[in-house]
Amino acid sequence: MYPLIVFVCALSLLILSSDTLYATRAQRSSMASIGVNLTFTDNHVVVSNGFVRMIFSNPEGHITSIQYNGMENLLEVINDESSRGYWDLVWSPPGTPGTTGTFERIVGTSCQVIVETEEQVELSFSTTWNSSLEGKHVPLKIDKRFVLLRGSSGFYSYAIYEHLEGWPGFNLAETRIVFKLRNDKFHYMAMSDYRRRYMPSPNDRSPNRGKPLAYPEAVLLVNPVEPEFKGEVDDKYQYSCETEDLKIHGWISTDPPVGFWQITPSNEFRTGGPTKQDLTSHVGPTNLAMFVSTHYAGSDLVIKFKNREKWKKVFGPVFMYLSSTGEEPLTLWNDAKNQMLEEVGKWPYSFPASSDFHKAHERGRISGRLFVYDRFITDEKTPATSASIGLAPPGDPGSWQRENKGYQFWTKTDVEGRFSIKNVVAGTYNVYAWVHGFIGDFKNDSTITITQGCDIDVGDLVFEPPRDGPTLWEIGVPDRSAAEFYIPDSDRMYTNMFLANDHNRFRQYGLWERYAKLYPDGDLVFTIGQSDYKKDWFFAHVNRKRYDIMYEKTTWTIKFKLHDVNKNGTYKLRLALASAQLSDLQVRANDPNTDSPLFSTGTIGGDNAVARHGIHGLYWLFNVDIPGKFLNLDGENAIYLTKINEGIIFPGGIMYDYIRLEGPPPCCS
Known part of the structure; x- marks a missing residue:
């Protein structure tokens, strides 16, 4: 097992420069008073706030360096600068069967400073398709955003994807953010109270130490560096998670004690609804923010765009939280969970500068009560307790689990079947639900239009599950x-x-x-x-x-x-x-x-x-x-x-x- 080391906090204040930054817990309050700083060099953009210092390639928008708590770079320094922290996607021409396609790292062609104050810096790295790129690059306009706030021990990222009228159709099978952390530092992974531990290294999966199994992702660890992993199977899908529970996961370094956490305060922008499963963190050490994928669904979740189809969607923001509270992995994990709850409480964020991200005052709310009526169980309609109920684009009953272009908003009913869904992006939706203990899917008869500031009471909804006889x-x-x-x-x-x-x-x-x-x-x-x-x-x-x-x-x-x-x-x-x-x-x-x-x-x-x-x-x-x-x-x-x-x-x-x-x-x- 990797040794658990007891650390002594440095008493001296590290000088904030291109190489180091303030890191001791004793200085956290004074660090919070430092404004956000932005600097341009020949091929890079540097942003810092006293807690964290980030370097981006310019104009590509790849994260080449993240400095925190005295660590020169949390990202894998032996990788090329384009393969440390980046957005990517997988796409294919229209009509392509299955879930495969062309892997494309999203490379910005222009950099723009959207906000530059002592309170916030927001950077945009964008790229726009044109006809000269047909067949060579995905036909999308993509605007990657990164935000650093004063006093924030971490940074935010989101992106606006747009398919313009007149552009060719295509299939989008996957898009995500990838962070490849330092293999010599980050050895402990946590994604839930029941799945957290010291992890094998990527070298353990190499041909001389691991044996590939029937599926390429799975490797039997035959001669791992750490003997405790011998005989185990490592597979990135062992760390998958349902979307409704996929709010936090990440890695811990014990030397120095640093946590690198991805916090997703809302799943409204993910495809496939609350039961969709996806990847989190896995051997690498790799941290993923998955937005679109076909995992645990297949080709039904491939987004298929027609020629001339107009579409726009905001993915994120997600928060990359950096922590150094405590030295034990459990302490860092518990601190990260607390931060996750704080981020969830802030949603929808007020700081994103893009008008495409709808703020709280631009959204609406619905409430109501859900009942179940099965005449072969009882003559009375009964409250649907702990049912999953949500808003998704109009479709057939159950279509939400295959929906992939719009936004979805889900919650659980209480013991009386009551529910409230707030912060819903303006648009037209159906109410969908499914109830534990009953087969089938509920869908309300009429669509609901959410407008800015609306508060709609849909009243009593009754789900009659499929039933012909006793x-x-x-x-x-x-x-x-x-x-x-x-x-x-x-x-x-x-x-x-x-x-x-x-x-x-x-x-x-x-x-x-x-x-x-x-x-x-x-x-x-x-x-x-x-x-x-x-x-x-x-x-x-x-x-x-x-x-x-x-x-x-x-x-x-x-x-x-x-x-x-x-x-x-x-x-x-x-x-x-x-x-x-x-x-x-x-x-x-x-x-x-x-x-x-x-x-x-x-x-x-x-x-x-x-x-x-x-x-x-x-x-x-x-x-x-x-x-x-x-x-x-x-x-x-x-x-x-x-x-x-x-x-x-x-x-x-x-x-x-x-x-x-x-x-x-x-x-x-």
């Missing part, structure tokens, strides 16, 4: 996750002890291969009334591995008895899926060998959540009619779920959220 049996809990099902112990060869706890056990590498170990010859059989979904329902329906690279289709069986069958009625099978990856799920009743299934999803999904250690991807709901004539009275019945993979060399996979069989509607009984 529940005959059910498997799981409708919560859009497979976490309640059986998650096996990982193969000892791949076990990462850092993740060996109930909060993270699904993040272990290779869990999909445990299915073949548990079911080497036959497939899973679940008997209603006898089996326990917590123990007997494998968390992922994957193909069985044969030999070294071959995978074969698998069929899961649900056995059940019915003591009353309406041969003329129609039964309803509800299949709520938490994830799908290039799979065709076929449903058969009482005859597993019939050529024609009762239902087939067709090949669906591209979220790759099984291989990327997620417990869910995108949510799917399928409603399957089962004619009563196919069911047996007072005998055993069986539903067969066959997962057919599009290919045979990768496991693919489906995760079930919840399965329910309903009887015919009462009118047909």
Whole structure:
């Protein structure tokens, strides 16, 4: 393990110059009184405020140096100046399938000082596409902004992306900010109370120390520099996080004690809604601010622009917080969490100079109350407690999880179903919701127009979840996750002890291969009334591995008895899926060998959540009619779920959220 060193604060005041800056905690109050300073050199711009000193390449707008607490540069000094702190994106021509494209680091062609006072400096590094660049660069106008405030132990960054009328169409698969920190200093990573620790080094992933596994991101650490990591798998997707929880993550140096934290006070500008998952920090040491990506979603989250389509969006600001409070990693982590709460309280920020970033007085608010009504549970509508409810651009029920061009605003209802969503950017939206314990998605009947300063009470909203008849049996809990099902112990060869706890056990590498170990010859059989979904329902329906690279289709069986069958009625099978990856799920009743299934999803999904250690991807709901004539009275019945993979060399996979069989509607009984 990297040693934990006790530091003694320097008693002398460091001289603020091009090489050093004030750093001791004893001087923090006096440092806060120092105004923000801006200096231009031949090819660089220097900004400082007594806490932090930053150097940018001019006019490119890459961050080449961040000085703080006596450390000459927090960024990786052995990297080229363009590969330390930068914005980038991945784009492709229109019609390009999949999620790949051309990687492009966003390079400014002009630098402009937007604000220069003792209280604030805001810099703009912009670039604008023109017809001479067609096919060579992404057709966008991009304005990268960086803000340093007086007394701030950190800096802000945001950007305005614009696609102008008359410009060609294209696909945008990813855009983000990347910070590559010093490998010789930053060894401890934290992104949650349950995922924080000393990390392997990038050298441990090198060919002479690590063994690449089935997926390129995953490496088995065979001969790491630090013996404690031997036998673990390192994979950047083990540190992914749901957007609704993705507010802070970062790295800690213990010599000197410095925390480098990314704080995202609002997720309004991220794509895919609150359940979308994305990368955070990973071995590098690398810190990411993800704004657009296809992770845990696939091509559905690629932003597709048509020719001549007008579009503008502000990504950020995010706050890069630098801290030196305390010497223990836990102390620095707790300080960073407190700072995160402070930043959340300031949102929307008042300081961004761009008029495209809407300030608090330009935004609106809605409030109301959400109820659930399921007549087969109760005759009364009941408050929707702890439901996820939000505003997103108009679409179909559930379309918010695939929405990628606009803004989204989400909250949770209280115990009485009440909600309030404030600081909503002006525009037209639908109200969407989903409720723990119920399948399906809610969408209000009419759109809502948010205007500056509005305060709209939408009154009582009632969600009637999909339901045709009484529940005959059910498997799981409708919560859009497979976490309640059986998650096996990982193969000892791949076990990462850092993740060996109930909060993270699904993040272990290779869990999909445990299915073949548990079911080497036959497939899973679940008997209603006898089996326990917590123990007997494998968390992922994957193909069985044969030999070294071959995978074969698998069929899961649900056995059940019915003591009353309406041969003329129609039964309803509800299949709520938490994830799908290039799979065709076929449903058969009482005859597993019939050529024609009762239902087939067709090949669906591209979220790759099984291989990327997620417990869910995108949510799917399928409603399957089962004619009563196919069911047996007072005998055993069986539903067969066959997962057919599009290919045979990768496991693919489906995760079930919840399965329910309903009887015919009462009118047909």
